[in-house]
Amino acid sequence: xxxxxxxxxxxxxxxxxxxxxxxxxxxVAPLLLAGCRTTGARIAASAFxxxxxxxxxxxxxxxxRDAIPxxxxxxxxxxxxxPEDVDLLATLTADFTQYTYGFIQQDADVAEMEGRTAEARAxxxxxxxxxxxxxxxxxxxxxxLYPGISARLRSARDxxxxxxxxxxxxxxxxxxxxxxxxxxxxxxxxxxxxxxxLPAPVAMMRRGLAxxxxxxxxxxxxxxxxxxxxxxxxxxxxxxxxxxxxxxSVELSGGKKLGVQLSWAETVLVQQQxxxxxxxxxxxxxxxxxESAPRYRLANIIAQRRARVLLAHTDDLFA
Numbered sequence: 001x002x003x004x005x006x007x008x009x010x011x012x013x014x015x016x017x018x019x020x021x022x023x024x025x026x027x028v029a030p031l032l033l034a035g036c037r038t039t040g041a042r043i044a045a046s047a048f049x050x051x052x053x054x055x056x057x058x059x060x061x062x063x064x065r066d067a068i069p070x071x072x073x074x075x076x077x078x079x080x081x082x083p084e085d086v087d088l089l090a091t092l093t094a095d096f097t098q099y100t101y102g103f104i105q106q107d108a109d110v111a112e113m114e115g116r117t118a119e120a121r122a123x124x125x126x127x128x129x130x131x132x133x134x135x136x137x138x139x140x141x142x143x144x145l146y147p148g149i150s151a152r153l154r155s156a157r158d159x160x161x162x163x164x165x166x167x168x169x170x171x172x173x174x175x176x177x178x179x180x181x182x183x184x185x186x187x188x189x190x191x192x193x194x195x196x197x198l199p200a201p202v203a204m205m206r207r208g209l210a211x212x213x214x215x216x217x218x219x220x221x222x223x224x225x226x227x228x229x230x231x232x233x234x235x236x237x238x239x240x241x242x243x244x245x246x247x248x249s250v251e252l253s254g255g256k257k258l259g260v261q262l263s264w265a266e267t268v269l270v271q272q273q274x275x276x277x278x279x280x281x282x283x284x285x286x287x288x289x290x291e292s293a294p295r296y297r298l299a300n301i302i303a304q305r306r307a308r309v310l311l312a313h314t315d316d317l318f319a
Contacts, residue, residue: 058298059290061102061305068099079137086173089141094176096134100127101183102302109306113313124187131184138177145170156196159203168211175219178204182223202227218252221245222260229267239268256293258285258303266310275318282307 058064075092082088108123139150145166152162166174181201188194205227209220224245231237242264249260262285269278285307290300310317 056296056298057294059301061298061301064298065099065103068095072096072099083140084144086141086144089137089144090173090176093134093138093141093173093180096130096137097176097180097183100130100134102299104130105183105187106302106306110309113309113316128184128187131180131187134180135177135184138173138180141173142166142170142177145173153200153204154197156199159200163203163207166207166211171208171212171215174204174208174211175215177201178208179223182227213248214252217254217257218249218260221249221252222257222263225249225260226263226267229264229271239272242268253296256300257296258288258300258307261285262303262307270317273318275314278318279311279314282311286311 055064055068072092072095075088075095079085079088079092104123104127108120108127111117111123112120139153142153143150149162149165152158178201181197181204185194185198185201205220205223208215209224213220222245225242228237228245229239229242231241233240246260246264249257253260261281265278265281265285269281286304288300288304290297290304293300
């Protein structure tokens with residue numbers, strides 16, 4: 001007699017591993033919804049929002065790319081039933097932003113480097129729309145926690161008092177909403193109304209940095225490497241300010257996150273036209289052992305892919 005048969009005959013509960021619980025919840029979600037729509041949706045939503053860093057540790061970006069859209073659309077279906085679920089809104093915000101940056105935006109950037117202008121333009125427009133979708137989910141979540149805050153953020157007025165209400169426990173939602181918003185602006189520079197909203201995501205990032213600079217091992221500092229690196233010294237930014245954020249980010253992550261080093265190379269070293277330092281930085285990124293940092297495996301593999309493309313197009317970036 002098998003262990004399962006023994007368990008069944010003795011009414012013993014057979015433990016199910018956590019990852020199987022998540023798969024089970026996703027598979028039976030339609031049945032749960034048919035019986036008790038709201039309760040079933042919350043059970044399934046919990047399975048998705050508690051899924052941890054499974055995707056982040058994967059070593060196959062193409063597999064993840066194919067899998068994420070189904071998960072995103074399933075979560076959107078669940079949200080239609082439980083529209084006030086902040087955890088689900090936060091997960092949608094983060095996952096749409098990461099999916100768009102890691103795949104849609106990267107494809108558009110490569111197309112631009114290779115002279116496929118129409119493809120690049122279409123990709124950037126799609127990325128902008130997806131970033132805005134992520135932003136809307138994030139603002140909805142923030143409104144659930146802090147009623148009326150999204151209207152004040154959209155107006156870009158009195159940002160300080162509005163954001164002073166945000167607590168440290170909510171930096172995850174704050175960060176990904178701001179990231180989605182800033183990335184949408186970067187891909188919608190012809191939309192002057194959207195561009196005029198930039199003070200909002202920047203203020204959100206500053207609030208997050210003040211609340212918890214160690215969030216995701218320096219994620220707020222990573223943002224400011226790019227933001228301050230692209231600003232002039234006269235405006236309070238520049239290479240020195242960006243460098244300080246880079247150093248702190250590397251310190252917090254133990255040098256295990258390649259994205260921030262890539263941002264430094266693309267933003268500051270290209271701006272300074274320091275080709276030797278740029279190539280050296282990218283070669284260090286490519287040579288990094290991604291298995292030494294399994295928590296960031298997927299993001300680091302994507303960063304390495306981008307670094308290789310940039311190295312192949314160095315002549316286009318430097319005089």
